[in-house]
Amino acid sequence: MVGKRIGGRVYYYLAESARVDGKPRVVGQRYLGTAEDIAAAMSGSAPAAAGARHRSFGDVAAVWGTLQRLDLIRRVDVVAGAQRARPTLGFHVALAVLHRATAPDTEFEQWWSGCAAQDLVRPRPPKGAITAANHQRALRRLSAERITGVEAAVAEAVRGLLGDDGTEALAVDVAQFAAFTAADCTLVGRDVLAGLGLVVTRDGAIPLASRVYRRSAAPTFGALAGELGGRYPDADVTLVFHAGQAAQLDLGARSGFVGALPLADHPELLARPAAGHRRVDPERFAGLTALDTRAIVDGVRRRVIVTHSDTLHAAQQRAFTDELSTAVRELDGLAAALAAGTHRGDRTQVRAEISRIIRGRRVERVLGTTLEGTRAGEIRLTRRVDDAAVARLGDEFFGKQVLVTDRDWPVAEVVTAYRARTHLESTFRWLTGAGPSARAEWTPHRIAVHTLVSVLAATVTHLMRREADRAGMNLSVAELLDQLCGIGETVLRHRSTGGRPRTRRILSDRTPRQQALYELFGLERYAPA
Template identity: 85%
Template sequence: MIGKRIGGRVYYYLAESARVNGKPRVVGQRYLGTAEDIATAMAGGSAEAAGARHRTFGDVAAVWGTLQRLELIRRVDEAAGAQRAKPTLGFHLALAVLHRATAPGTELEQWWSGCVAQDLIRPRPRKDTITAASHHRALRRLTQERISDVEVAVAEAVRELLGDDGTEALAVDVAQFAAFTAADCTSSAGKDVLAGLGLVITRDGAIPLASRVYRRDSAPTFGALAGELGGRYPDAEVTLVFHAGQAAQLDLGARSGFVGSLPLADHRELRARTDSGYRPVDPERFAGLTALDTRATVDGVRRRVIVTHSATLHAAQHRAFTDELSTAVRDLDGLAAALAAGTHRGDRTQVHAEISRIIRGRRVERVLGITLEGTRPGEIRLSHRVDEAAVARLGDEFFGKQVLATDRDWPVAEVVTAARARTHLESTFRWLTGVAPAGYGQWTPHRIAVHTLVSVLAATVTHLMRREADRAGMNLSVAELLDQLRGIGETVLRHRSTGGRPRARRILSDRTPRQQALFELFGLARFAPR
């Protein structure tokens, strides 16, 4: 044990000695405190804490650990070329991704000042280098060429981690990516620009590999967008994934390599089938989902189609329809009473317009029978009834159902997974981009490109983590995964100063069994306080 005199008081350290080059040297030391602190500890007590603060640990540590495995900083710096600035562009981009993935709705400086990242990132950057101004100044060095090079480099890292599972990809379109307030060339004001995002993602895990942002008012056709993105990976088998609204843009009779949903209303023969051909898809991953694997004519060609039925979706749609029908019936009763009382004296055209407003939902129109009697204002009478048989048919044919078409011979569960990839990505991007664009002022094309890159890389990291959790038997969305990790917290106990430097002690919170499993899965022990 050695003592150091600081400010007139002696502070003790437990020193570890060893011979270095034949000479004794102190190779490690641990702070013990003052003589009073040591005496208190020997008596079974502890120095009184002056304060404490709590911060999240698991989400930041897991995302940072994943960024390290992807070697993001090194790969970005290699793509950027020689740099004089410190920290490097690679560091600033990694920090931006960490911030976006764990606290997308906060200011960077505020987040950094209280974040556990300061204790995880080594070497720790100087405090004056992590400011909003310096951060944005560094990201301005991301030219379009560098952005493309970074995407390619990170995609290579992902495919290396996935091995053979990274050789198959999906092309998807996230039409509701973000809204930006961009400068209007004709005035000093800005206007909202809706942006979509085309993506090539891994088939396993929906991990982004390549992207292209576009303005919604000048959007390319989906087929052209998919062809452009797929061309970046000629060595990968890219499958086009589309939703029902895009099906009409694609000639599925002549196309190969696709998975997508078809408009349910256009396939009565499929939605009406209620035979015993429905089978559970995967009780663990898709609880309550059954499917009928059959064939039907699509754009003039016999194709494999899969009709799915979700018990959860069926129940939700039934509740929504019941509320919709109740509202329509109540409003029709009110209109009928007004006509009978003479307080509504419109002609038949006006009454028809009012009825159309009330039953404007397609599903309500299918089950309501409405009769008008009389022709002159004041004499028109309305009656209505609900066709219960039509209600039953509606539930049997539409509620909880989806028609998927594909030319792939994958298992049904894999077809469903591919078809739902876009939905998962939309959910991820809503969370990643929902707050940031709103408070960012005027958006130039370069700022949009950088924001898109950071968002895509954040999705890449979190979807890679989600895939690993899924492989470990934890079927979680990105939001659920990060929420579980965020629950692994860290408390910093600050002890009173006795004349020298105040001491702080970091301890992790207790963990649930699932949090412990994630703690071990992502190797968070290496980041834990010692």
């Protein structure tokens, strides 16, 4: 132990000596403090901390570790070419993705100054180099060609990590991607609604390629899927569509698809008894059963799968009950107004009012009305709810979907492929938070950069979600990041005894699931010593 006198006080260090080139040298030292500090530590009464702050650790560390596995910084810098600026464009893109994935609702500079990223990211940027202005200036170097190159380079990394599992892909459409306030002077004050076409891996729904489009000039889904699928001619791309898109596609002449059909188009399938359904996968799809059969679709006999979800059934039952209650309440109000003479409309006007109230197709099936009288002021209304019709409606429609495919995959894999779009929509709602700021002027370039960062954040988080799923944790992206965010870090600041104040970082206690994620993503390498 050696002591150093600084400012009239003696501070002690634990010194480690060794011979270097045959001569004794100090090869390491550890600060111990003043004599009083050492005495307090020996007695078990170390000085109390002068302050503390808590910050999330697990989500930042896990996302950063995944970015390193994808080698994102180097790959972006290869696409960008020679650069004089430091930090490089690749570093700024990595920071943008890390920010979007872990704190999408915060301003960039606020996030950077208060999160654990400063202690984790490498190479460590020069002090003061990371500001919102510098960050935005760097991202402006993302030309259209570089954006395309970055997306392709990251997709190559993903497919490399997945190996044979990356050779099959899905083409999906996320119609509700974002709403931008246009910078075009002809569109001032108007929102530009944007959709997003994606090619994603079949295993994990990890984005590989994207195309943002204005919904007012949206391409047909078939054309969009063909364009995106053309970027991966070596992959087997399956088209995934929802019931509203089925009419755009000639399924009789198409191959390679999984989608939903409008329920009303196949009443004979919906009427099949529930006894014919089989459980799909109780662990992955709790309460889901399916009937795997055949039906004529667009003139061709196709494989169809009728699914029933207990969760969806309960949600649709609640929504229908609310809708029916509202209609009954309004009809009772109309009947009371007619009886009191405050509604003086003729029969035509009253029928129009009834049609407005029960305009929902399913409400019309269970709610009957009768009008008596012909002249204004004498018309009376009675209504009735057909309980048997309500029961039939629940048995035939609630909780059901009719999926169609030409793939011979197991039922669970068909359901997984169809639900990829739902998972992606949920992910983008999480990543974009409240959405792009309405105060900003969203030029085409800014929209392109925003889309790239969002897609890369989805790529990283879906890769993480796939790994968690393989470890037996079936979580959405939002649930996964919420669990990781719960692994917090407390930074304790001790009073200065000369020189810089000392700090100590400790991690919070973890639940069993958080501990499993901690081990799965190797977070111990980022943990404080």
